[in-house]
Amino acid sequence: MSNLPSIRLGTLFGIPVEINVSWFVIFLLVAVTLTTGYFPQQLEGRSNLTYAIMGIVTTLAFFASVLIHEFAHSLVARAGGLRIARVTLFIFGGVSQMEDEPRRPGLEFVMASAGPGTSILLAAMFFLAGEALFLFQAEASIIVVLDYLAVINLSVGVFNLLPGFPLDGGRILRAVLWAITGDMLKATRWASRMGQLIGVALISVAVIGVLLYQTFDLIWFAVMGWFISGLATTAYQQQVVKSRLAQVSVAQIMSAPAVVVSADLTLEDMAHSYFLGGRHSRYPVVADGTVVGLVDIKAAQKVRRDDWPVTTVADVAYKDLSCVYVGPETTVDSILPQLDPMRAGVVFVVDGGRLSGIVSRADVIRLISDDGDSTP
Ligand SMILES: [Zn+2]
CATH class of the missing domain: 3.10.580.10 (CBS-domain)
Known part of the structure; x- marks a missing residue:
């Protein structure tokens, strides 16, 4: 994925923001699914143009939410003294590229929690806005969009809290294990094993879904699972090398x-x-x-x-x-x-x-x- 080119959008809070070419695939997929499937099912009797506008606005707002999630990580990391190279949006969401890793478990804990915390906060805001507009009997299409954004942000928050490295939840787990054992390498090994386990679990869910229920939507789980377990393995190997090098003058x-x-x-x-x-x-x-x-x-x-x-x-x-x-x-x-x-x-x-x-x-x-x- 990283070998595909990225397009620089600009800088926000002094941090460069990039979109990887792979991101356009997911943007189209989400926009088309919402426009032709989800919104016509939720709300009948609107014009195709209305559904298309709803689909595009929702997709843009969703990716803005992902960007806010990443900036929550980045700004906390920077406040803790780490340098952030850039924030990149790609097919599986966003990633904040740090030039160095946190040196204390406390900072890693706060930094990792900031993202899912922000997503859950965004979910609450979209939900409350939807409820308020419902009370004032606002246009239903706006409420449907807000409700969808509430659900998707909640999903992003909860999914990222799964306790396997390199997901945010895995970093939280690593910070806790690191604080308890005082051994960053051991903590990384356990958190990475959990990441591999979660990857395998996601793939299994997809296989079972396809075989038993013919639900091909779940194939996305398999792709995610494969991606996460691959990252978990490399992350651990890199940590091993880094820790060795830190012990040699x-x-x-x-x-x-x-x-x-x-x-x-x-x-x-x-x-x-x-x-x-x-x-x-x-x-x-x-x-x-x-x-x-x-x-x-x-x-x-x-x-x-x-x-x-x-x-x-x-x-x-x-x-x-x-x-x-x-x-x-x-x-x-x-x-x-x-x-x-x-x-x-x-x-x-x-x-x-x-x-x-x-x-x-x-x-x-x-x-x-x-x-x-x-x-x-
Ligand atoms: Zn995150």
Whole structure:
């Protein structure tokens, strides 16, 4: 799903809002079902145009409700100090993409509860508005729409409270287990198992529904169930890796002593003595004992081959080294953003002003795969 493109709608409270292309499928499905099925059944004798307007207005209001649900999560998370990359609407609803995970169970509990709490609150508001308009004998089509929005928001709230990771209820369960045991990883494992169980239960309901009652509406349950159990499994695996990396310092995995190149070396010599047969792909450039840049084969390739003997490493090196220096005690999980190939790709470990080593992506990958092999 995430490999489908998303369209940026704008920003709300400083958080970018996106719609994934898959969302249009569900939008059409809901609008058509409401227009041609649900509303004509609930309220007879209206024109097709009326049903179509009701269908579209209701679908838009429903997705606005989903957006409000996501923003409840996001704003609470941000108030708790977490960074929110974006909010995306997609085929199964909404998702708030956080750049980091909560570090305390209390914050996770409040953050996870905020979404379903908001949905249930919205349900109550739509219900009360419908009741009030009914008392004033307002147009029935408006009341039918409000009632539907009350029911759908209540369903969203209750469904998300199912206690399996990655649903909100699963995050609430994880927060409670985490607070009790003090072990985030164990709490994630149990909450993820519950997520897998709920996924299997949803699939079973769909299979039974189709086999015994020929109710094909329930196939949606199977799709949801498959999706949830898949996410539960990956979420746990990611947590395992992250927790491992949080226990290892950069000093433990860095390549030391750092292999450096001198700033006045020519690209010709650099290519022969470092890139051919060298075990690194990026090197710190040093002049008078201090690091002045970073060089890799791509930087050299920007220069014509004929000019390599007369061009120095310093001429082509990347000189923006901001956020590339860390202390030896820094944990590996916190340097992952810098190791992104689109950014620096390496981190310099500096101890008392001296360059003591380098950590590259390869060092982290080696650490992760070693962990996999060394289990007794
Ligand atoms: Zn939620």
